[in-house]
Each structure stands twice: as C-alpha cells, then as structure tokens.
Amino acid sequence: MEYYSLGQNSPKVDFKTAALRGQAPDKGLYFPVDLAPLDKRIWAAFPHLSKAELAFEVMQPFVGDCIPAAVLQDILAETLDFSIPLVSLSPRLSVLELFHGPTLAFKDVGARFMSRCLGYFSRGQSAQTTILVATSGDTGGAVAQGFLGVLGIEVVILFPKGKVSPVQEWQLTACGQNVRSLAIEGSFDDCQAMVKKAFADADLQKKLRLSSANSINVARWLPQQLYYFLALQAWQKAGHEKPPVVSVPSGNFGNLCAGILAQKRGLPVQHFIAACNENDVVSRYLAGADYIPQNAKVTLSNAMDVGDPSNWVRILELLGKERESVGQCISSEKVSDAATQAAIAQVFQQFGYVMDPHGAVAFVALSHYLNDHPGTEGFFLETAHPIKFPATVEAAIGQGLDLPGSVADLLKRPKQMETMAPQFEALKAYLISGS
Ligand SMILES: *Cc1c(COP(=O)(O)O)cnc(C)c1O
Numbered sequence: 001m002e003y004y005s006l007g008q009n010s011p012k013v014d015f016k017t018a019a020l021r022g023q024a025p026d027k028g029l030y031f032p033v034d035l036a037p038l039d040k041r042i043w044a045a046f047p048h049l050s051k052a053e054l055a056f057e058v059m060q061p062f063v064g065d066c067i068p069a070a071v072l073q074d075i076l077a078e079t080l081d082f083s084i085p086l087v088s089l090s091p092r093l094s095v096l097e098l099f100h101g102p103t104l105a106f107k108d109v110g111a112r113f114m115s116r117c118l119g120y121f122s123r124g125q126s127a128q129t130t131i132l133v134a135t136s137g138d139t140g141g142a143v144a145q146g147f148l149g150v151l152g153i154e155v156v157i158l159f160p161k162g163k164v165s166p167v168q169e170w171q172l173t174a175c176g177q178n179v180r181s182l183a184i185e186g187s188f189d190d191c192q193a194m195v196k197k198a199f200a201d202a203d204l205q206k207k208l209r210l211s212s213a214n215s216i217n218v219a220r221w222l223p224q225q226l227y228y229f230l231a232l233q234a235w236q237k238a239g240h241e242k243p244p245v246v247s248v249p250s251g252n253f254g255n256l257c258a259g260i261l262a263q264k265r266g267l268p269v270q271h272f273i274a275a276c277n278e279n280d281v282v283s284r285y286l287a288g289a290d291y292i293p294q295n296a297k298v299t300l301s302n303a304m305d306v307g308d309p310s311n312w313v314r315i316l317e318l319l320g321k322e323r324e325s326v327g328q329c330i331s332s333e334k335v336s337d338a339a340t341q342a343a344i345a346q347v348f349q350q351f352g353y354v355m356d357p358h359g360a361v362a363f364v365a366l367s368h369y370l371n372d373h374p375g376t377e378g379f380f381l382e383t384a385h386p387i388k389f390p391a392t393v394e395a396a397i398g399q400g401l402d403l404p405g406s407v408a409d410l411l412k413r414p415k416q417m418e419t420m421a422p423q424f425e426a427l428k429a430y431l432i433s434g435s
Contacts, residue, residue, distance in 0.1 A: 019219035022212030037266035086234035104385035107142035110220035115146030134191035141171030186422030215254025224258035243268035245378030247366035251304035275365035280334035344396035
C-alpha cells in the first residue's frame with residue numbers, strides 16, 4: 001500500500017516511511033491510496049474468523065511488504081491482548097468497552113500497534129528516534145506504555161498543565177526510563193501546535209530523528225479499525241440483524257475516521273454519530289455553519305477538548321468535501337457537561353452501569369438519535385475506564401469507585417515533569433539540549 005499526502009505536495013511513500021515520519025514533508029497527513037473493500041472470501045468467513053485472523057486480514061493490506069506476515073501476526077496479537085466486550089444495556093442499546101488495555105483507554109490499541117511497528121523498523125539502527133506526542137489526556141499514557149523500555153526510542157510527551165485527570169497525570173509522568181513529560185502552560189491545541197512546529201522545523205529535523213505518535217500517524221490511526229470489525233462480529237453474534245448506529249465520542253476525530261474507513265471497506269454500519277462536548281466545531285458545521293476551528297474549551301470529557309481536530313481532513317477525503325455527503329454518513333451532537341453528568345447518573349440508576357464522561361457524551365447523542373429514528377439500534381464507544389475520572393463519576397453516581405490494582409500501583413510511583421511555556425522555541429531548546 002502506498003500513502004499520499006493530503007497536502008498534495010509530497011511524493012507517495014510506503015507504510016514504513018509514513019509511520020516513521022508521522023507527517024508528510026509538506027505538512028499534510030498521509031492517506032492510503034487504496035480503500036478497496038475486503039475480499040468476498042473474507043466476508044463469507046467473517047462470523048467465524050478468529051480475532052487474530054480478522055485482525056490480519058484488516059491490517060495486512062495497509063502494511064504491505066514492510067513487515068513480514070509472521071511479525072505482523074505477533075504485533076497484532078500483542079496489540080489486541082485484552083478483551084473488547086460489547087455489553088448490551090437494552091435490546092436497542094449496547095456499549096463497546098474499549099478500556100481494558102494497560103492504560104485503561106482506547107488509545108492502547110493504536111499506541112501498541114504503532115510502538116511495535118516502530119520497534120521493528122528501528123531494529124539494528126544506531127540512531128535514536130524521538131517520539132514527540134501531544135496529549136489531551138489518554139494518548140500520552142498509552143504511547144508511553146507502548147514504548148516504555150524500547151531500545152533506540154525516546155518519548156517526549158506534551159500535556160496541558162492542570163487539564164488532565166489525576167490518574168492520567170500519573171500515567172503521563174511516572175513512567176521514567178525512556179519517557180519524559182512536559183507540562184505545557186496552555187491548552188491541548190497549544191501542545192499540538194508546538195509538536196507540529198517541531199516537525200516542520202528543518203533545523204530540528206537535521207539534529208534529531210523525530211516521529212509523531214498522534215493519530216496523524218497512520219500506524220496509530222489505522223489499527224483503530226480493528227475494534228469496529230471485532231464489534232460487528234460480536235454484534236451479529238448477539239443476534240442483531242440490522243447494521244448498528246455507532247456513536248463515537250470525538251476529539252481529534254481519529255477514532256471516528258477509522259470507523260468510517262472500516263465502513264468504506266465493507267463493514268455494515270447504518271450510521272455514525274460524532275458525539276462532541278462543548279468543542280463543537282464539527283456539530284456546528286454539520287448543522288449548516290462554516291467550519292471554524294476554535295480554541296479548545298475545558299470540559300468534563302477532557303480527552304475531547306480539541307478545537308481544531310486534525311483528522312477532519314481525512315474524514316473529508318473519505319466522504320467527499322460537501323456538507324451533504326458528509327452528513328449522509330455522520331450526524332453530530334454537542335453534549336453539555338450538565339447533560340454528561342446527568343447521563344452518568346441516569347444510566348447508573350437505570351442499568352447499574354457506570355460510564356465515564358467520554359462514553360456518557362456518546363451515550364447521550366446515541367439515545368437522542370435512537371429516539372428520533374424508530375427501528376434503529378446501535379452501540380456507543382466507552383473509550384475510558386471511569387476510574388480515570390473519579391471526581392465526575394463518583395459525584396454523579398453518589399458512591400465511590402474501586403481502584404483497579406494497576407492504578408493503585410501507579411499512584412505509589414513518583415511523578416516527574418518539567419513545566420514549559422506554550423512556546424515552540426522553549427520546546428526546541430529542550431529537545432536539542434536533551435539529545
Ligand atoms: C482520545 C480520546 C477520545 C477522542 O478520540 P479522537 O480519536 O481524538 O476523536 C475520546 N475519549 C477518550 C477517553 C480519549 O482518550
């Protein structure tokens with residue numbers, strides 16, 4: 001598979017180059033040239049394919065001959081080394097739990113796949129690769145875990161100071177080893193802008209081998225298709241005959257974009273919902289307003305506090321650039337913090353099920369859609385474990401949450417971070433002095 005740049009001004013590259021670079025030289029995002037549906041043979045066998053077989057069929061075309069089949073199989077087995085259950089709350093409403101990985105959020109799938117691919121590509125290389133990652137909360141922890149102790153790779157995490165949850169902050173700052181973290185005195189968008197500038201800086205590129213682990217990197221973005229495929233298997237096994245409406249809590253829109261890609265490749269999905277918090281540039285666009293990126297606003301679902309979602313350009317590439325064609329595939333709803341909190345309380349009372357604030361945003365948007373569209377059924381993605389947001393969740397359900405063992409261990413470790421102004425020059429000096 002080759003990848004072209006959405007900037008339209010860089011040569012096509014293979015998977016390895018796209019994954020190592022993160023971003024194309026013209027600053028565009030890489031995009032696969034071929035979105036061919038999966039072979040009929042695979043769809044015929046779909047209900048009976050094992051997790052490993054399905055994962056291999058989904059991902060192999062994107063990797064091409066950059067990774068031998070046996071290595072790719074091992075990478076995928078490690079990537080999916082935890083359960084991804086589809087839990088039914090009512091006949092029309094289910095939830096796909098994506099938080100059973102090591103850092104308790106869905107980012108583990110993409111981060112594990114990417115780290116193992118880059119680990120494979122950097123084998124036998126003497127030069128160190130620096131992975132630069134901006135995080136709104138969960139990416140950094142997942143990437144740090146994925147790369148922890150991997151030789152030849154150093155990870156530098158930028159997060160908005162004071163704007164991530166306590167468990168998230170621990171995951172970002174208590175790794176040690178080859179992982180360093182920077183608390184940026186600004187928003188996630190500031191962090192993302194600093195990282196983008198670093199990639200565009202010729203001087204830095206000369207001095208360091210930089211790569212990105214944000215969902216602009218194809219190695220992080222593409223494997224997110226996997227859980228949509230796995231979910232559909234579970235959906236059909238549970239006896240659903242209609243394709244589902246799928247509600248995705250969205251920030252940078254990488255996850256939703258992976259779902260749409262899966263649909264393009266033949267996965268039966270009725271409709272997608274881009275569930276947003278107050279950061280609603282997409283909701284407003286689909287409702288008829290101009291597409292105007294904004295400064296990120298702070299909300300209870302902090303991993304979605306993104307005012308200028310970087311994967312939106314990929315969604316337009318997939319769906320066509322007209323508002324109408326986009327609107328046929330996805331609807332969007334903005335969900336307030338108050339509605340988020342009320343939903344956590346309501347679902348706990350009604351079903352005894354505890355949602356985190358991100359899943360709750362997706363739940364609200366899906367419930368409204370199902371109400372407005374009789375005969376439809378669907379699931380929402382629960383993207384993080386509630387323990388990552390104890391203050392919000394415990395206040396809503398009126399009781400404490402049990403601490404999983406992995407979190408209790410984490411909270412015993414020392415946090416290490418440096419504070420930095422939201423200025424690229426500061427980051428540049430830091431990177432050069434640390435190399
Ligand atoms: C990152 C994240 C999101 C948003 O995903 P995008 O791919 O950036 O749209 C939603 N929920 C949680 C818990 C996250 O960590």
